[in-house]
Amino acid sequence: MASKLTERCPHEAESSLEITLRQAFCCLQPQLSPPFPLTIPTQEQYSQLNKAILYGILCEPHLAKVHIKHLHAVITDGYEYFTSILIKIVNEMHGKLVDSAKRQLIWVTREMVDVSAIGFDGLLVALLRQIVGGDFGEENLWLCFEMVSLFSSKWDCMLEEVPLVLTGALYVFLRLLSDHCRVMNVPKIESLRKMEKDFCVKMLREKFDLCLKIGRDLVRILQDLVHVPEFRAVWKDLLYDPSTFGVDDFLDISKLYNTRTSKWYFLLRVTPQMESQLRFLLTHVKFGSQKRYQIWFTRKFLSVPEKNAVVIDIVRFICCAHHPSNDIIHSDIIPRWAVTGWLLKSSMKNYVEANSKLALFYDWLFFNEKVDNVMNIEPAVLLMVHSIPNYIDLTNSLLEFLLILLDNYDLERKEIVLRGISTAFHTLVRKGVIKSLDVLINCHKLSANLRERLAELLSGCSGIAESSRIPTSQML
Amino acid sequence: MEAETTLQPLLSIVPAAQNNINTKFIVLDKERVPLEGNHKTCRALVADDTAAVHFQLWGDECDAVEPGDILLLTKGIFSDIRNNFLLRAGKRGKLEKVGEFTMNFVETPNLSEMRWASHPQRPDKYVQQGVISTHSRLFESLM
Numbered sequence: 079m080a081s082k083l084t085e086r087c088p089h090e091a092e093s094s095l096e097i098t099l100r101q102a103f104c105c106l107q108p109q110l111s112p113p114f115p116l117t118i119p120t121q122e123q124y125s126q127l128n129k130a131i132l133y134g135i136l137c138e139p140h141l142a143k144v145h146i147k148h149l150h151a152v153i154t155d156g157y158e159y160f161t162s163i164l165i166k167i168v169n170e171m172h173g174k175l176v177d178s179a180k181r182q183l184i185w186v187t188r189e190m191v192d193v194s195a196i197g198f199d200g201l202l203v204a205l206l207r208q209i210v211g212g213d214f215g216e217e218n219l220w221l222c223f224e225m226v227s228l229f230s231s232k233w234d235c236m237l238e239e240v241p242l243v244l245t246g247a248l249y250v251f252l253r254l255l256s257d258h259c260r261v262m263n264v265p266k267i268e269s270l271r272k273m274e275k276d277f278c279v280k281m282l283r284e285k286f287d288l289c290l291k292i293g294r295d296l297v298r299i300l301q302d303l304v305h306v307p308e309f310r311a312v313w314k315d316l317l318y319d320p321s322t323f324g325v326d327d328f329l330d331i332s333k334l335y336n337t338r339t340s341k342w343y344f345l346l347r348v349t350p351q352m353e354s355q356l357r358f359l360l361t362h363v364k365f366g367s368q369k370r371y372q373i374w375f376t377r378k379f380l381s382v383p384e385k386n387a388v389v390i391d392i393v394r395f396i397c398c399a400h401h402p403s404n405d406i407i408h409s410d411i412i413p414r415w416a417v418t419g420w421l422l423k424s425s426m427k428n429y430v431e432a433n434s435k436l437a438l439f440y441d442w443l444f445f446n447e448k449v450d451n452v453m454n455i456e457p458a459v460l461l462m463v464h465s466i467p468n469y470i471d472l473t474n475s476l477l478e479f480l481l482i483l484l485d486n487y488d489l490e491r492k493e494i495v496l497r498g499i500s501t502a503f504h505t506l507v508r509k510g511v512i513k514s515l516d517v518l519i520n521c522h523k524l525s526a527n528l529r530e531r532l533a534e535l536l537s538g539c540s541g542i543a544e545s546s547r548i549p550t551s552q553m554l
Numbered sequence: 555m556e557a558e559t560t561l562q563p564l565l566s567i568v569p570a571a572q573n574n575i576n577t578k579f580i581v582l583d584k585e586r587v588p589l590e591g592n593h594k595t596c597r598a599l600v601a602d603d604t605a606a607v608h609f610q611l612w613g614d615e616c617d618a619v620e621p622g623d624i625l626l627l628t629k630g631i632f633s634d635i636r637n638n639f640l641l642r643a644g645k646r647g648k649l650e651k652v653g654e655f656t657m658n659f660v661e662t663p664n665l666s667e668m669r670w671a672s673h674p675q676r677p678d679k680y681v682q683q684g685v686i687s688t689h690s691r692l693f694e695s696l697m
Contacts (some may be wrong), residue, residue, distance in 0.1 A: 089618045091626065091650040358656040369696040370582055374622035374655055 081137050084174040095170055099163075102129035103137070110134055111141075114148055127152060128160050135186050136167075136179040146189055157195030164190070165197070168204040169350045180217075184224045191232050199240040202228075206250045206346055212257050212385040214264050223266075226251060226273045230280075237285070245291050248281045249299065249343045256302040257387055275308050282312050286323035293337035295344075295394070298440055302433065317490070332494055335444040338451075341399035347391035352379055356392065356417075360400055365412040372420055386426040393418055393437040401453045415460035419472065422461075435479045442480065443487060443495050445502035452509050455502050463517055470523045477518070477528050484535070500535055559628060565604035565663070567632050569639055569670050569680040573646045575630040578602065580657040581609075581623045583693040588616045597640065599693040600625070601659035608666035608692060610635065610642040615649055624653035632665070639666045661695050662688045 083096055106126060109115060119127055131152075134145040149160065164186070167175075175183065187205065190198045205225060210218050229236065229247045236244050251274045258271050282289055289296060300316070303309040315322045316331050327333070345353065355378075359371050380386055396414050407413070422434055438461075441454040458476065465472040480499065487495050506512055518524065519533050559576045567575055579600040588596035588611075596616045600609045611619055619625065629647040632639065643649040667687040673679035689695045 087618060087651070088614050089649055089651055091652045355655045362656075362658055367697055370621070371655065373696075378622070378654075 081178060082176060083133070083137055083179050084171055085176050086174065093171055095166055099129050099133040102126045103133035106130040110148065111144065114151065119152070124152070124154070125159060129163060132160060132163055132167075132186075136175075136182045139178055139182055142182060142185065146186070150193070155196070157190060157193065158197055161190055161195050161197035161201050165200050165204045168201070168208060172205075172208045173351075177217075180221075184228070188228060188232075191228070191235060194235070194239060199243045202240070202243050203246060203346065204350075206247060207349055209250065209254065210349060210385070210388075211254060211347060211391065212382070212387045214261060214267070214384060219264070219266065219270060222254060223270050223273070226270070226277055230273065230277050233280075241285075241288050242291065244281065244285070245288050246343065246346050248278055248289060249292055249296070250346050251278050252296075252299045252303065253347055253391070255306070256299065257384070259303065259306050261384075275306070279308050279312070283323075286328065287325045290325065290328065290334065290337070292343060293339035294335050294440065294444055295339035297331065297334050298436065331488075332491055335491075335494060336446065336449070338441070338449050338454075339398070344391065344394045344399045347388070348395050352388075352392070353395070356395065357400060359412060360396075360402060360414060360417060361406055361411060363412050364410050365416060366410075368412050368416075368420075376424065380424060383427065386424075387430050387433075389421050389424065389426060389430060390433045390437045392421060393434050394440070397438065397441070397454050397457050401451075413460065414457045415464060418457050419461050419465065419469070422472070423469075432479075435476065436483070438476075439480055439483060442499050442502040443483060444498040445505065446498070447501065447505055452505055452511065455506065456511050459503075459506050459512055463512055466517070466521055466523060473518075473521075473523075474525055474528065477524065477532065481528065481531050481535075496535070500538065503536055561626075563604040564600075564602045564607055564665065567605075567607070567641070567665060568682070569632050569634060571631075571633060571678065573629045573631045573644055575632055575641070575647075576628050577630065578624065578626050578652070578657075579607075579609075580655075580659050581619055581621050581625060582606070582659065582661070583621055584611070584616075584619065585692075597692060599661075599664075599690050600641070601661060603658040603660060606659070606661050606664045606690065607632070607641050608638065608664070608690065610640040612642060615643070619649075619651070622655050623651050624655075624657050626650045626652045634670070639668070639670060641665075661690070661697055664688070664690050667691060 083099070084093075086092065103110075107130070109127075110130060128149075131145050131149045135142050135149075138145070153160070164183070168183070172180070172183075184205075187198075187201055190201060195201075202225075205221070209222050209225065225247070229244065255271065255274050255278065258267060258274065261267060297316075300309060300313060304313050316334075320328050320330055348356070355371075355375055359368065359375070363371055379388065396418055400414065402411075402414065418438060422431070422438070426434070438458045441450055442458065444450075445455060462473045462476050465476075484492075484495055484499055503515060507515060515532075515536055519529055519536070521529070561576050561578050564577060564579060567577070579602045582599040582601055584598040585596040588594045593613050594616050595613075596611050598609045598611055598619065600607060627641070627643060627647060627649055629644075630641055630649075631644045631647060632641045663685065664687070667685065667690060669683040669686055670680040671683045673681050
């Protein structure tokens with residue numbers, strides 16, 4: 079007898095995906111035990127058989143070995159269809175799967191890696207997205223543990239076949255470590271932390287040429303881990319001894335600064351459910367009608383203080399991975415700057431707030447028109463400008479933060495940051511995002527010191543202040 | 555899958571002593587304290603992109619349903635319960651959660667805040683006679 083696949087709340091409808099899988103299983107059950115028929119199935123029968131076997135693997139753990147043997151025997155498409163349903167299951171119903179099915183899912187994922195199934199990279203990515211930042215619940219930590227074990231144990235195979243997925247895993251585990259290194263007294267966290275550290279350090283030390291593909295956000299997330307000895311050492315080498323990484327053309331950290339990070343990495347740190355709700359908010363909800371949606375989003379994803387750190391990832395997602403069409407921009411839909419403003423004003427710990435502001439301004443620091451997109455820096459400037467009438471404190475604190483970054487982000491490479499920020503401002507005006515910077519420079523509600531420094535910066539003769547030297551590592 | 559039923563927009567609903575309303579809406583708010591009687595009941599504000607209405611949750615629906623839930627109602631009824639016009643599943647209807655968050659809504663007009671009167675020629679039918687309140691008087695508007 080097959081156990082159930084998902085745990086449903088009272089009055090919750092069964093998903094159509096689950097229904098089709100179960101129907102395929104019930105219909106083909108007599109054929110799912112040996113002796114297996116030798117007839118060649120039609121395309122339709124083949125799809126049904128894939129679904130039935132998958133349902134059997136997830137719901138009949140005691141027969142999983144029989145089912146997988148059957149699968150290996152019938153496969154004619156390199157497992158492409160099979161992994162595509164697995165990915166759908168992960169994206170649409172992972173949170174609802176019963177525990178035994180979750181365990182089976184990891185087991186069959188390992189099998190798919192072993193046979194180099196077509197699409198196994200997509201499956202790994204889908205699973206990585208299910209790990210929730212700041213969630214110290216047993217289930218979530220279990221998934222972290224399973225995933226980091228999988229990446230560590232299948233290292234060689236992945237390096238050969240899907241190197242890019244390894245860089246995605248590095249991004250995810252570095253990001254998770256910044257949460258995992260901030261807590262004590264969580265059972266089993268110590269061994270998990272060690273596995274995550276080992277994986278990340280191995281990537282950084284042995285495969286730095288791959289790590290470079292992540293681009294500048296690798297620096298941003300590593301910086302958040304400088305208090306961890308293993309990463310402090312990596313950080314020092316990045317700054318002072320780049321040749322240790324053994325990559326010929328990596329002579330300076332600015333190579334990373336100059337590489338814009340692909341939006342693919344930001345998607346790895348928001349769950350599909352979060353993504354669909356944020357995209358709905360930003361494409362369907364009118365400005366002025368967002369309040370209930372914000373309450374619901376907060377209740378679901380941000381209510382536990384530890385989970386607040388995901389705001390950093392959401393800000394990066396909004397700036398870099400959700401670029402609205404011109405139609406939306408000129409409609410009455412809530413703009414991105416308003417959503418980031420709401421997120422920044424939601425109550426959070428100091429380090430989350432600082433990191434969220436850094437996330438908002440990060441592409442400003444190294445802005446280069448040849449590689450960067452003005453849409454990535456648009457939310458920050460509009461947020462500053464539109465907050466002037468009613469939320470001047472926010473404008474003040476954002477502009478102050480940007481100028482602190484200019485002074486302190488990288489003392490050895492101040493010229494780069496200065497060029498980045500001033501190019502960002504000038505590009506925003508030239509592209510018509512804001513008509514002129516006078517709105518900030520001549521705004522008397524803003525602190526005089528900030529306005530003066532901004533004017534200086536924009537006139538191109540910004541004196542690089544020698545005061546308030548704070549080592550980069552202590553900045554945040 | 556069940557046979558596709560045509561869903562009607564909330565705005566098209568009129569009170570009737572019939573269990574024939576198939577519709578989909580999002581829950582905006584819910585009374586905190588259910589009314590305990592023989593069966594627990596509590597009222598909720600629900601809406602789609604055409605209208606809002608008060609919905610009567612019954613029994614375990616009171617705890618299962620949360621603001622932000624998207625619900626599918628089949629064979630529901632919209633009728634007068636002690637001078638309140640409420641939509642509900644009733645004994646023959648079915649209420650199912652089919653999603654969350656991703657649905658547009660309006661908070662006005664509110665069908666429970668309309669004045670309904672019997673149709674002059676057909677006493678089993680109701681017609682709208684006027685608006686008592688544009689928005690719900692039971693739940694605070696957050697627009």
